[in-house]
Amino acid sequence: RVVFYLSANSMSTSCDPSACLLRSGAGEWHSGQWQWASEARCCGFGEVGRERARALLRGRSLTFVGDSTARRWLWALVDSVGGMRRRRGHAVPDSSAAFDFKAIALNDSMFDTARAYHAGQAVLLNVRTGRWVMLDPEQLCGVPRSEWTVDRRFVHAVEMGRPPPWSTMRGVRYRLLVEVALRRGADARRSQLSAGELRRLEAQVALRSMRRLVEAALPRVECASLPCTYQEWMDQQCSKAFVRPAATSPSAGQPAGGAGAEHATRLTISMGTTSGYCVALMHRMAAKLRDWTSDGDDRPPSSSAPPATVAQAAGRLRILTAVPDPICDSYCRRSYRMVCPGGYERAIASALRKHRAALQLPTEAGPPAGPGQSVAGHLSGDLTLLSFVYAADLDSEWRATLTGWQADSFGHGAHLLFLAATWLEVKGRPTAPEELAWDGKVEAVWKDVLSGCAAAAPTRCVVRSVLESARVETRKLYLAHEAKLLALAAARTVPALPWFNASWSGVRRGEMRHHDHTRIHFGDVGRLFLAQLTLNVLPILLSRPEETLPLLPPPRVEQRINLHRLRARPGG
DSSP states (O other): OOOOGGGGGOGGGGGGHHHHHHHHOOOEETTTTEEEEEGGGGTTTOOHHHHHHHHHHTTOEEEEEESHHHHHHHHHHHHHTTTOOOOOOOOOOSSOOHHHHHHHHTTTOBBBOOTTTSEEEEEEEEEETOOOOEEEEHHHOOOGGGGOOOHHHHHHHHHHHHOOOOOGGGTTEOOEEEEEEEEETOOOOGGGGGGHHHHHHHHHHHHHHHHHHHHHHHHOOOOSSSSOHHHHHHHHTTTTTTEEEOOOOOTTTSSSSTTTTBBHHHHHHHOSSGGGGGGGOOOOOOOHHHHHHHHHSSOOTTTTOOOOGGGHHHHEEEEEEEEEEEOSSSHHHHSSSSOOOHHHHHHHHHHHHHHTTTOOOOOOOOOOOOTTSSSGGGOTTEEEEEEEEEEEOIIIHHHHHHHTOOOBBBTOOOOOOEEOOOGGGGBBBBSOOTTTTOOOHHHHHHHHHHHHHHTTTTSSSEEEEOOOTBOOOOOOHHHHHHHHHHHHHHHTTEEEEOOHHHHHHHHHHTOBBBHHHHHBBBHHHHHHHHHHHHHHHHHHOBTTBBOOOOOOOOOESSSSHHHHHHHSSSTT
């Protein structure tokens, strides 16, 4: 039997591709099985087994844009061809046996890695064997970890040409650059040492002494009760300061503080965590260090004497300078776009040459594909590329990612670009919680996003409606958002997948569950269902007038999906 996905032109008007996409989430749940509605009967939907999944994914490149639910959507497709499941007593990559044990107990055995989970992931997948290699932005594109995630305040300052707003930045690490000198007579061996030995000894004594002083200057924070309050926890983290030699020491070997003074040593005191919250504690610590190491005549009347336990260390040192020197330690990306310098296609081509053996791919018969072609040109044989780009906020991350979609965009060059609308967009008005908070500004942003989506051609861009979330329990809001999104997508000829009702009914009937405290992540059944819906619409989305899809193995069962069977047998 030849079904419609082999030739889109052979379908009747009542069952054209657009109609089937809109019907792909229409149906009912019955005791662990999903049954499509009768109006979708001509669409050829059904339970997709491993062989059909392999045929659909082989040689394809798919990119997913959205929050962590989009990432878990990607890994559900990996599972459809074998993938990897968590097992008791074993640890999957980027995890631990203890974490996996807890995840299994919550019906979340399907793999999902936390590495680069709010940045970007590229998964090279051998659909025949299920073997895969996941590359983070640093491994694939050379993007350092500090630039994986975004702080809106920092990006705004960069865009406006302003200095970083250190006191309000998430990823700031407050540091104190300190230049100290040992007081004369601090060590009786000085006259017996060479200049080089003396300098090394001074640096060691200064470092040890400063570490003792810093430990004494920071408070010991105990929680009044468990669990700790946020303020107590932050005080604890900030108090774990680190004292290290400075990377450069311009004063090394030079007299500091005038003629006859001791040699200076430069040290860096870094606060224990990344947050503007630590700045007040840093200033209090710096004031204590100055008081404790100042000469008696120079010590301010209000200053305190050093504790007896560190009095000797304080007597050794004299602080010459103490300058705040905040740095961006994380959330340091200067743009909302996740980019791959040099181009995504070039990075993927390089990664394939490096990881062919790990992917169990045969050695290339001819010369490797050269640069300048699409990513798909590098996907031969059983290879598939699945990419994930994190974007949660619509006005910033989504808009910048889609309007700036170009060759250096992480995930560029895919056959399909899936946009997974997030639960953040489904909210009621402050004065009318039952009415969707949708105004001209929100609509303008969605128009920009969907226009950028349409402009990604020849990549075909698809938008998926928001799925059910335990964070928002008003069904009316989801339906209102879905209706507006579908209308905007249709106006820009962007295919849409209205899957909210399928997820809502699945949760309400107890078939699908949110497995963790985030209340947005589905456990195994929900993710399997999402993968099955995706595999069912792939023949429609991948169909092009100039390309005939190969004959595909038929669905295992037409018009329904047995999720219990799929959960018991990874990959079908």
